[in-house]
Amino acid sequence: MSFTLFPSRMARWVIPNVRSFSTSRVLRSDLSFQVFGPEKEEASRSPIVFLHGLFGSKQNNRSISKALARDLKRQVFIVDLRNHGQSFHSKEHNYTVMAEDVVKFIQQQSLGKGAKAAMTVALDSPDLVSALVPVDNAPVNAALKSDFGKYVRGMQRIEAENVTKQSDADKILQEYEEKEFFFQQALPIRQFLLTNLVRSPEDQTMKFRVPLSVIGASINNMADFPYRDHGAAQYHGPTLFVRGTRSRYVSDETIPAIKNFFPNAEVADVEAGHWLISENPEAFRQVVVKFLKDAP
Template sequence: MLPVRTIIPRAARARLFSTTRELRTELSYQVFGPEKAEASRSPIVFLHGLFGSKQNNRSISKALARDLKREIFALDLRNHGQSFHSEEHNYTVMAEDVVKFLQQLKLDKCVLIGHSMGAKAAMTVALDSPKLVSALIPVDNAPINAPLKSDFGTYVLGMQHVEAANVSKQSEADEILKDYEESLPIRQFLLTNLVRSPEDQTMKFRVPLSVIGGSLGAMADFPYREPGSVVYDGPTLFVRGTKSRYVSDDTVPAIKKFFPNAQIADVEAGHWLISENPEAFRQSVVQFLKDAP
């Protein structure tokens, strides 16, 4: 969910391309890596977390496209980035959006990588439509109903305060957010959602705050309550931060029942591990996918 900081060498960056496309009223996305005809294996579809967008995964997508020679599609999930807004925001409908995206682009098999909210959405896709998923990588979330950190509700309150203040500069928005979050990197991450309103030129958030705020309970939930009631038996890698509590050892039995072929990789980081330790994350993913279809 936080912006990534993977460094891409200039020569490698020059060999990669990216394009941004939008499906009408559907999910906005960006493509990295080789043309489909030149890709050696199934593509990767990358799903961001709450308050994130496809731009958060640009650097790591470029690195993985370079290393794995696969097309990578970084998506904006509903109510995020440049994708459509809807009053309904839960993992079932997000999974349906992703399945529709895969079908529209004729991506018959893909690797799904998702962080946090995107991890649960990816897990739901794999359980609902296993034939579409060649491998699964949930990042720092587990297939359980578990309360979100209280910080997320606080973020919504802070962002609503910013909008109510009708600020005209990002610096003014940041000054307000300081009362809600002391970490500058997290404030900067939240402020990536700030855009200028064409109506009155004040700064507003592009995410529908009332919808997101009302959906925090759904973001803590998981559509399948009974572990093992449905199974995805494809290759699966759970990547967790050693300083995060979202994928504790207590969640491993549920993970194994839903995903019997799951492995677990630990990365020295907190919940925002893709940005905190991008190199360790990259190595874990490359190692896991080097022999995957």
């Protein structure tokens, strides 16, 4: 769910300290989640909370979460952030409030000990996080590498035209692509966005389960990082920045900022683009398992 466009602008992990139970449910915070792996009493290490990217959902991370739960013998929680998946909708949408939602989730689940939502959690509440793995993202302000507003307008047009087939929605979205830059990436991007389509029970037309007006108005927030001053906050726990070798989101120029915010950070390269989890899941699994085997 990370690609050279927008999703991993929010994609990140929180590694909490303690566990919780193992059913799918919605909490009072309205963050929908599901958990994989052993029961609390059988888990050998602290659990993992896996956060998706922009326009993603917990469903995007099911396969890799099952693999990590198996390999690490830890519980893995996959969560829908606000305005995504089955979680609540809100007019306020930025990394600060999303981080607050995740902190509340961790506290409600008694997990103790999320790229930017999870990095914000780690910097805001370092005692809650025992290790951190941001996926192809850096703690810097950076413009989204596409005219994402065009995609939002295309999605709004899909709803306005009351389409009843996903194929018709795909045809509309094709008209909003940056073909010169995304020629090879266009199909997977459209497929990813269209996973948010659901059928309205009232008239059987296709609607998006995410609030397009809210997300569209928040696009600029998704390019920002809440912390500007490198000395304002630091997270000293073990941190692994996993970046795609063909992605431009975690360039060598961002390493000083990474080290300023996360002094104990390491960087691991995976042969892939921005969608590294889906493009090269085995290489991603290997670097994360190696890192987390030594983490608390």
